[in-house]
Amino acid sequence: MGLGNDLLGAQAGAGLGRSRSIWNVLHLDPILLFLLMILVGGGLFVLYSGADRNIEVVKAQGIRLAVAFGVMLVFAQLDPAVFRRWSPWLYVLGLAGLVAVLLVGVGAKGAQRWLAIPGLPRFQPSELMKLVVPMMAAWYLSRHFLPPTFGRVMVGLFIVLLPMFLIVQQPDLGTSLLVGMAGIFVVFFAGMSWKLITAFFGVVSVSAPLMWFFVMRDYQKQRVLTLLDPQSDPLGAGWNIIQSKTAIGSGGMDGKGWLQGTQSHLEFLPESHTDFIVAVLAEEFGFVGMLLLMALYFLIILRCLYIAVSAQDSYARLLAGALTMTFFIYIFVNVGMVSGLLPVVGVPLPLISYGGTSGVTLMAAFGVLMSIHTHRRMITA
Structure with a gap:
């Protein structure tokens, strides 16, 4: 009891000596939040082109992402002990x-x-x-x-x-x-x-x-066979990979320009606003655009790994590390399958591809990471 009272007294004294920032009050990590907002904003920009200038798709995605950010905020409020x-x-x-x-x-x-x-x-x-x-x-x-x-x-x-x-x-x-x-x-x-x-x-x-x-199952076997030889069925199972690689290659160094991609806008590239949106980005913004996207993903992962390493206990460290690497696997699998290095397994590009379920799940995971980080900072401040 004496140790507990001392700890409470120390926290109260710290609170009297220093005001809490808005980020501590909201239990949000400003660096991670800023990086996620850049990613989401850029994703909506690319999605407008991938959806063939359909503003309704962008609006629907915006609503889904707003819900996802709300879920992140709720999860961030919960103590890791919960x-x-x-x-x-x-x-x-x-x-x-x-x-x-x-x-x-x-x-x-x-x-x-x-x-x-x-x-x-x-x-x-x-x-x-x-x-x-x-x-x-x-x-x-x-x-x-x-x-x-x-x-x-x-x-x-x-x-x-x-x-x-x-x-x-x-x-x-x-x-x-x-x-x-x-x-x-x-x-x-x-x-x-x-x-x-x-x-x-x-x-x-x-x-x-x-x-x-x-x-x-048979369709899963077909995906593996298509990976090994897409030209064996160029108008069927191999169509997606062939068109995706064509779009990526045609982008060159700096791309054709926003809304100028031919593979997606002429409907050669299927699922251009969902699983294969990387091909749209690579065609319109080229190698430079892909490099910027990968750099942004790298910074997010780096920040999450820092949160994992600085977590207070084994449970928080293990959970934060696993959630961070899951985010990495999303990126690795999607980019790998779109570029023809992995079989097509229907994994979306995180916070870029159109869809709500995976976005909400990912943002909930980021909410857990922010909870681990901000609650720790409040205790150790």
């Missing part, structure tokens, strides 16, 4: 949602990924798991001494693999990979030995042929 306390319950709730999708989910375009609950908007429980899985893995591993023992690593991997398996059944390979990577990064950051890492990649390599024959 996320830690609720992690197991949210994990169980998320698993129940994934099972419900398989039983009574709403289907579209050959996939069953949504839940429609009366009185609520239709939603994807798998999006929730992008946040909940790393929260749960961080909660479990941070309760024990680090680095974790072999048994605890196995439990951590089971926590990650179970929702992955359920999401693959929907089927949604792209989301399952993002969920899996978010959780695996937690296990890695907890201090997983290099022997276990080598063994893990060995198991993945050995199991790849089994996945090809017994797990992957």
Whole structure:
């Protein structure tokens, strides 16, 4: 009690001696917020061209992003201890949602990924798991001494693999990979030995042929084959990649100019305002535009890694590091698939591609990061 009273007295004294800034009051990190606002503003600028000058698409995206920023603000207000306390319950709730999708989910375009609950908007429980899985893995591993023992690593991997398996059944390979990577990064950051890492990649390599024959669906196999040889079906499965690479290459060093792209505006490039919006940016702004975008992403990741490194406890560090690397995976996979280096898996470019669900999830993750950083600063000030 004496230590607690001393701490409260020290905080009160600090508060009397120095006024709190507006950023502390709102629990926002100004540097990260500024970088995100630049990214979102530039994204709307590119989206207007990618959507073929359809201002309604830009307005709809603006509304979605406004909601996403609101979600970020709400998450930033919560103390990291709240996320830690609720992690197991949210994990169980998320698993129940994934099972419900398989039983009574709403289907579209050959996939069953949504839940429609009366009185609520239709939603994807798998999006929730992008946040909940790393929260749960961080909660479990941070309760024990680090680095974790072999048994605890196995439990951590089971926590990650179970929702992955359920999401693959929907089927949604792209989301399952993002969920899996978010959780695996937690296990890695907890201090997983290099022997276990080598063994893990060995198991993945050995199991790849089994996945090809017994797990992957026909359309997923077709995506891999198309990656290896897009010209095998240039007017069918290979069309997207061929047109995307054509758009990227035609941009040259400084691009054709805003609204001057031919591949997107002449409708050669499909999904030009969603998954393949990078090709629009590369065609109209060239290598210089792509370099600026990658630099902006790099600064955001660098700031998030700083937040992770300076976090107060193991739970906060593991969670912040995993959320940061998940953001990186979004960028890596989208740019890789649009440039023909990775199979097409339907992963949007973060905060640039048209769409609301992934944007809200990402901004919620940034809200968690800001919560970790600003609450720490208030305590240690």
